[in-house]
Amino acid sequence: MYFELFSQMKKQLGQLDKWLETATAYADSKKIESGVFGSLRLAPDQFPFARQVQITCDTAKLGAARLSGKEAPAQADTEVTLPELRARVQSVLKYLDGFAAKDFENTATRSITQPRWEGKTMTGADYMLEHVVPNFYFHLTTVYALLRHNGVAVGKRDFLGTLTQKAPAT
């Protein structure tokens, strides 16, 4: 289910891109300076909006890379404006397009680590469930909450996007 979970993250990143588009139109209509959204926070000791978008992107990018034994391209985290943040989201979408189900065949038992863990490891299965999925949705929802709190017209349907549903039998 790894590939399917990442496919869903791609869908969510596509929704994120749409929220940023809506936020851009809102900022333009209100003549809000281009860097204002990037520095919004819900609490003074919380990462600002731009960093939340960057971490959302990195959680998906680094998760897919580590769980398939690939090296992800480093990105400089220099985005400040909404168009720059949209470009970041789109770059990660393009990166994730390069993965196929077979890349995750050995994922469950793979040994995963990252620099800040000081040598500690997690299995691929635990890393996906305990770290990648919760972190991805945590930062994604924080971005959404910041937009909602600051008057951008996004709603629950914009969060989920279109569901794969079958019409009732007639």
Place this chain on the structure above:
Amino acid sequence: MYFELFSQMKKQLGQLDKWLETATAYADSKKIESGVFGSLRLAPDQFPFARQVQITCDTAKLGAARLSGKEAPAQADTEVTLPELRARVQSVLKYLDGFAAKDFENTATRSITQPRWEGKTMTGADYMLEHVVPNFYFHLTTVYALLRHNGVAVGKRDFLGTLTQKAPAT
């Protein structure tokens, strides 16, 4: 991986219970009236805090029930205070304790519907990935964001809880 995803949701609900405990101590220390937290919102047209906790719980409860072909007990959504909301979380944790991996053997291809879909259906696999997981983390993170925004001392580690990590070889 259905059972494992629900096991992770149980872990997250346990973390939610701890945030509510921290919020209760904070409210007591500041002599904040017992119903204040339950009515907090990040935007005036958003469900209030208590409803966000209830939906987080229901997403896990109804998701597990529908995906395993069981009937979940209805709950009245009458909780207002933090202790009442903690009891709701704990009731769902107890309900989820009753599931085993074998309950999800036929989940992927099961046909799922719910009242508001007016007869439309989703496969179990799509329902889990597109609906249950995103909705669960959406409402869970919204609860966390409301606490952060209102001065309760919770941080990222309280969101994720303890990770299953192996110490480095010495």
